[in-house]
Amino acid sequence: GESVGLHLPTLSVQEGDNSIINCAYSNSASDYFIWYKQESGKGPQFIIDIRSNMDKRQGQRVTVLLNKTVKHLSLQIAATQPGDSAVYFCAENIDAGNMLTFGGGTRLMVKP
Amino acid sequence: DADVTQTPRNRITKTGKRIMLECSQTKGHDRMYWYRQDPGLGLRLIYYSFDVKDINKGEISDGYSVSRQAQAKFSLSLESAIPNQTALYFCATSENRVSTDTQYFGPGTRLTVL
Numbered sequence: 001g002e003s004v005g006l007h008l009p010t011l012s013v014q015e016g017d018n019s020i021i022n023c024a025y026s027n028s029a030s031d032y033f034i035w036y037k038q039e040s041g042k043g044p045q046f047i048i049d050i051r052s053n054m055d056k057r058q059g060q061r062v063t064v065l066l067n068k069t070v071k072h073l074s075l076q077i078a079a080t081q082p083g084d085s086a087v088y089f090c091a092e093n094i095d096a097g098n099m100l101t102f103g104g105g106t107r108l109m110v111k112p
Numbered sequence: 113d114a115d116v117t118q119t120p121r122n123r124i125t126k127t128g129k130r131i132m133l134e135c136s137q138t139k140g141h142d143r144m145y146w147y148r149q150d151p152g153l154g155l156r157l158i159y160y161s162f163d164v165k166d167i168n169k170g171e172i173s174d175g176y177s178v179s180r181q182a183q184a185k186f187s188l189s190l191e192s193a194i195p196n197q198t199a200l201y202f203c204a205t206s207e208n209r210v211s212t213d214t215q216y217f218g219p220g221t222r223l224t225v226l
Contacts, residue, residue, distance in 0.1 A: 032213075034214060034215075036217075037135035041203075041219075042219055042220070043116075043217035043218050043220050044155070044202070044203050044217045046214050046215075046216065049214060065137060074192075081198075089154060089155070089213050091155075093213070099124070099157070099160075099216060100157075102155040102156075103154050104153055104154045
């Protein structure tokens with residue numbers, strides 16, 4: 001079946017560097033994507049979203065890029081900080097009925 | 113103050129016991145969801161409710177039941193718990209908006225079934 005997945009299960013970066021977390025999706029009908037951050041012992045927290053009619057969206061220190069041609073989504077974190085250490089999930093909305101499908105997650109580790 | 117709360121936060125129980133997990137929200141959202149999360153896996157949908165009179169099965173509903181007591185409350189029950197139901201359980205809510213409906217999650221309940 002079609003699913004959302006991630007290329008890298010663990011990403012280790014130096015504090016101050018930029019981080020890029022990737023996500024592949026296979027359903028071309030997906031029209032809405034969300035990135036969540038999950039810190040240890042907490043529930044997923046919304047970071048940023050993007051609709052399929054956009055290819056880039058920026059937030060505070062974060063940017064989401066959507067490449068519909070290759071069905072690829074990425075989350076870029078600028079000047080990564082220790083507080084960014086967490087597991088990051090991408091999720092897609094397939095049918096506009098608000099049923100999200102989640103990827104397995106990527107763990108981001110920030111080295112001081 | 114948390115917008116989505118879950119009780120209990122941690123629970124250890126024995127096989128065969130009935131367990132209820134509670135979720136409350138103050139966001140005024142119509143839609144509520146229950147997910148489970150297993151180590152190394154993403155979130156999988158158990159049940160969801162789009163309003164008080166609406167209950168729908170998700171991807172992994174077997175062994176679970178739910179009750180939507182009010183707009184703000186959505187509870188998940190395990191009628192007879194089994195060890196492979198040991199997991200993290202998350203409740204989520206969303207507004208009733210078409211196609212860009214972000215879900216907001218509670219802090220989770222860690223359930224261990226011995």
